[in-house]
Amino acid sequence: MYPFFGISPIETIHKEMNRLRVSIKAFFWKVKVSGAFNRCRLIFLCAFFSLTAQAALAQSEGWFRAGTGLGDTNKPRVAVADFAPRADSAKSHSSLFTQVVRDDLQFSGILEVPSPSFYPPEAPSVPAELKPAMWIDPPTNANFLGFGNVSESAAEVTIEAWLYDVRDPASQAVVGKVYRGAPTDLQVRKFAHQFADEIISKLSGGLPGIASTQIAFVSSRNGSKEIWVMDYDGSNQRQLTSLKSISLTPRWSPDASRIAFTCFAPSSGLTSAQICMYSMDTGKLVSFPRFRGTNITPAWSPDGAQIIFSSSMQGNPELFVSDINGGRPKRLTNANGASMSPSWNPKTGQTVAFVSDRGGTPQLYLMNSDGTSATKLDLPDKGYVIDPAWAPNGQLLAFSWRRPNDNYDIYIMDAATRQLVELTRDQGRNERPSWAPDGRHLVFESTRGGTRQIWTMLADGSQPHQLTTGGHNESPNWSTR
């Protein structure tokens, strides 16, 4: 029972006033709850219809969404109470912090965040105020509660944040943190991402949270195609390069300190595609040698010591490996047609997936990282296969495939069993998947909304989420940390 139901009969006017206040509060809460239940019913209805619609689609077209083991019906329910502002000046940052933490947790896909409209009206601001029973009971049904407070001066914001296991009141805080920093939205977002990552890591048994990761991408919103970066949730989008030519295919180094990309930079009076290297530390380009011909699609070795890229420096577009300063390039492939778009297995470091049209049309190939044993990855249908991207676990390979009479869609293949999962369908052109370091999310580009934009989804194809809207945006790459 919630405490306000247990208030004793009126004794004083003061208590009468209190009671009135409480009953008003309770009334509002009831309204909120019933409203939420209505919404809930609506969502269930929608879900039911979309499920039946999907089932019909699956039957009519022989397509089904196979499970990837990612869906878990027993996800822990983590409620995040409104963080208490200690003064009016802290109000906007406390609500920003609360919202970002909720979004991050929801996005993680590994836990459930009950809708805030289910929450009891009183939010604890420190552990002493925590009344676990309020949060365990329906409709909140929480397993864990995040809460805390925000105080702010002109120079600093201080956020105290806790996560408690409300089903085990005797236990210590699962997470307890104090964040101090500049009182800016950017800094408050960073703290919220850090807190969310702490929670995800604790509740998943060490899975890295991705709330502090970034996504590099190509945008032509200011005219020419330049390299941009944004937070993983689409906020804080900013332009890195101003080469005013064509910049393409950004790839984060494993330590996220550099971005290698394809650029069109004039060299001795001639312009051709070259490898460019951007330093996140200095905010400038790092020099990288120019080679003859077309030099494109750099990819990093898992130890960050080598770059593999496509180059026609010796005539035909082949894959080369060099150190990260472009030194001692060594040819790895030797075939008809062009080879490009390498992805170096981040777990084993042994295998490179890449695209080649040596057989007539672009297809996926696997080879050892020394260039030996190149073999075509056979798929059960014809078409164009491009954009290979290894998952962090080194077992799943995401790619785009345009089957005959169809558009480009994102697929995942288990490299060992060759089991195939289609993640997108009938939603425009979907290309260039890139894995989040948690191995549960993918970022990709899609024309489903009419223009080419960047989207994320869970690795089973669910929860598609659009990150960009302005101009044309493409070629996303998720930072590795």
Add this chain to the structure above:
Amino acid sequence: MNLAPRLLYRTGLIAAFAVVVLAFGCKHPPKALPPQPPAPAPAAARPTVTLQASPTSINKGDSSTLSWNSTDATELTIEPEVGAVTAQGSSKVSPSESSTYKITASGPGGSASATATVTVNAPPPPRPPAQPSLDELFLKEVRDAYFDYDKADLRPDARAALSKTADFLKNYPQLRVTIEGHCDERGSTEYNLGLGDRRATAVKQFIVSLGVSADRLSTVSFGKEKPFCMESNESCWSQNRRGHFVKSN
């Protein structure tokens, strides 16, 4: 018969003749009039007249302004071109060749004249018939090679086009060119950069096989990044699958 009227009559005849001669464009300067007889009393003042051209020198097609001033004249005439004028004023003239304008003022007291010359500068010698520039010739004579979807080998029509291009390049050995490889939008950005590279290389090799020196030819692939045509249909795509020549010096 009195002598004076007869003399006046004769003088009048001569003056009329002179005016007729002037009016019909006689290039000879009019004969000096015989000395004026003494005017009958009361003696009228003899007219005076001035004439100026500004500027005195013009280019063909431009104009100059004649301005004049006179006293004691009842009739004023400027020849050629202008005709009868008032006692003072200005008029624009635009002679096609150098001309001397003469104003004649006459009145009861006699007549007077003044001249002003407008020099027309000789036009510049006519230009020789226009030669097309090398850029124009390049655009006219150089043919691009077009490709089939997802192919980098040369179709017969591409070979024919490239033969014409090679002939042109051989006629202008000072020319250096860049061969750009382009693709339609259907493949991926990355794959098209590779495909465009192969197209540009195929074009270069064919041109070299026809006798153009390889070091005059450089290649670049733009993949699908710089399409000539922006629509999503085959007629547009076929325009974008090409090896395109650009003059690089």
